[in-house]
Amino acid sequence: MKASTLSFRLAVLFVVAGMAMGIGMAASQDHSIMPAHAHLNLLGWVSLFLFGIYYERRPALDASRLAMVQVWLWSAGTVLLTIAVAAIHLGYTAADPVAALASLVVLAAMLLFGYMVFRLPSVSSEPTPHIAPAE
Ligand code: HEM
Numbered sequence: 001m002k003a004s005t006l007s008f009r010l011a012v013l014f015v016v017a018g019m020a021m022g023i024g025m026a027a028s029q030d031h032s033i034m035p036a037h038a039h040l041n042l043l044g045w046v047s048l049f050l051f052g053i054y055y056e057r058r059p060a061l062d063a064s065r066l067a068m069v070q071v072w073l074w075s076a077g078t079v080l081l082t083i084a085v086a087a088i089h090l091g092y093t094a095a096d097p098v099a100a101l102a103s104l105v106v107l108a109a110m111l112l113f114g115y116m117v118f119r120l121p122s123v124s125s126e127p128t129p130h131i132a133p134a135e
Pocket residue numbers: 015018019020021022023025026031034037038041042045046
């Protein structure tokens with residue numbers, strides 16, 4: 001599987017979970033896990049979808065193991081961070097170290113993405129050729 005395909009699929013799963021969480025908050029009129037909902041949607045849906053678009057436009061990078069590792073690392077960090085942030089806001093402060101660890105995991109995944117953007121220019125700057133419109 002390509003990194004972009006994995007990104008898009010996981011992003012859809014994350015946003016479905018995030019929307020369910022939002023509906024649950026609205027229905028129960030208890031917004032205490034709002035920060036977890038916001039992080040799940042912004043890391044899991046928006047950011048992951050953006051990674052997918054970046055990879056899809058660079059076929060060599062899209063097929064690389066490094067991009068796959070980045071997507072999995074980001075996704076694992078997102079799941080962990082969402083659960084830990086929700087737990088903290090529900091009063092389980094013992095989840096604090098888990099949130100700290102998860103934040104380092106997503107930071108590591110972002111640094112890895114930065115490495116691909118800045119350090120692999122030959123792989124990264126090869127966008128898919130555009131199709132010219134017919135006259
Ligand atoms: C079925 C879809 C959704 C529902 C029912 C929903 C519901 C909610 C609710 C009830 C809140 C708490 C508002 C408050 O306490 O002030 C909230 C906050 C938030 N939601 Fe959603 N949401 C949905 C989808 C999304 C999506 C797709 C995103 C991002 C792409 C998103 C991002 C946010 C953010 C960033 C906040 C925090 C806003 C703030 O700080 O005031 N939500 N949402």
